[in-house]
Amino acid sequence: MDLGPHATFIWLCYAIVGVVIAALVGFLAAEGARLKRELADLEAQGVMRERAGKDDKDRA
Amino acid sequence: MARTANLTERLANPTRFMALSARMLPWVSLLAFGLIAAGLVLSANAPPDYQQGHTVKIMFIHVPCAWLAMATYVLIAVSSAGLLIFRHPLADVSAKAAAPIGAAFTLLALITGSLWGKPMWGTYWAWDARLTSVLILFFLYLGLIALRSSLDDEALAAKSTALLALVGVVILPVIKFSVNWWYTLHQPSTRFTATLDPVFRTPLLVMALGFTVLLVALHLKAMRNEILRRRVRSLTMRAVERANREALASATAVAE
Numbered sequence: 001m002d003l004g005p006h007a008t009f010i011w012l013c014y015a016i017v018g019v020v021i022a023a024l025v026g027f028l029a030a031e032g033a034r035l036k037r038e039l040a041d042l043e044a045q046g047v048m049r050e051r052a053g054k055d056d057k058d059r060a
Numbered sequence: 061m062a063r064t065a066n067l068t069e070r071l072a073n074p075t076r077f078m079a080l081s082a083r084m085l086p087w088v089s090l091l092a093f094g095l096i097a098a099g100l101v102l103s104a105n106a107p108p109d110y111q112q113g114h115t116v117k118i119m120f121i122h123v124p125c126a127w128l129a130m131a132t133y134v135l136i137a138v139s140s141a142g143l144l145i146f147r148h149p150l151a152d153v154s155a156k157a158a159a160p161i162g163a164a165f166t167l168l169a170l171i172t173g174s175l176w177g178k179p180m181w182g183t184y185w186a187w188d189a190r191l192t193s194v195l196i197l198f199f200l201y202l203g204l205i206a207l208r209s210s211l212d213d214e215a216l217a218a219k220s221t222a223l224l225a226l227v228g229v230v231i232l233p234v235i236k237f238s239v240n241w242w243y244t245l246h247q248p249s250t251r252f253t254a255t256l257d258p259v260f261r262t263p264l265l266v267m268a269l270g271f272t273v274l275l276v277a278l279h280l281k282a283m284r285n286e287i288l289r290r291r292v293r294s295l296t297m298r299a300v301e302r303a304n305r306e307a308l309a310s311a312t313a314v315a316e
Binding site: 001003004005006007009010012013014016017020021024025028029031032035036038039042043045047048 | 104108113114115117118121122125161164167168171172175176178179274278281282284285288289291292295296298299302
């Protein structure tokens with residue numbers, strides 16, 4: 001694709017936006033997975049939330 | 061109105077929010093991906109502008125980033141008002157989750173604007189009203205993040221950040237009208253139907269819509285993470301309390 005004399009500026013803009021958005025998505029996904037693992041570990045140790053039982057009843 | 065209030069009340073329960081957002085997130089993400097992909101194809105096929113040449117393609121990502129920089133701040137301000145006025149349990153989660161996303165889009169608006177400015181204005185940066193007010197918005201986002209992390213008391217941090225966010229709303233009209241109030245290098249606001257040819261308007265609208273749906277997806281995910289983080293903290297404290305109780309009981313048994 002011929003983008004003329006300012007092609008570098010155009011490609012750089014799209015590349016930076018792509019990298020920052022990909023980093024944001026990657027960070028949020030990794031953080032979510034880490035927190036889910038930590039929560040599962042704590043629950044496996046028998047530590048439960050106060051409202052967990054009540055929430056289960058609400059859902060039923 | 062009553063239906064909206066009812067939905068807000070139902071969503072006030074974090075467990076319900078987690079269930080609903082888990083169902084919504086894949087579809088919202090897919091929609092954002094599809095719209096942005098379509099927007100990129102339309103942008104690539106847009107003809108060069110008679111004045112700007114191909115650099116007009118920078119508009120298709122710069123304008124959505126700038127739009128999200130301001131829209132995210134509105135989201136934070138509404139959430140902050142929800143916390144201070146209605147004490148909505150998810151309002152602080154929403155405000156906290158949105159701040160880093162808003163900072164990222166503001167930074168992208170500044171960088172893409174700067175890279176557009178060099179070939180068009182001959183400079184990467186000028187201390188004019190629009191550029192400077194957006195830079196202040198970026199610092200405001202950093203201020204919100206820094207203030208929250210500097211306070212250990214979660215409730216105090218939430219209220220202080222909400223107050224700062226509401227005071228900071230004053231920057232939004234300054235950004236919006238800066239190009240009318242002062243002489244600036246930045247061009248006046250684009251009137252979509254009056255000043256923009258459809259060959260540029262369509263890709264811009266599709267990209268703006270795609271980025272807006274992306275913001276919804278990122279915000280939902282960040283809110284889910286924040287709720288999980290609060291659950292982990294609360295369970296960790298409970299585990300520490302339980303360990304302390306057990307240690308005390310065994311010490312008492314040994315003493316007897």
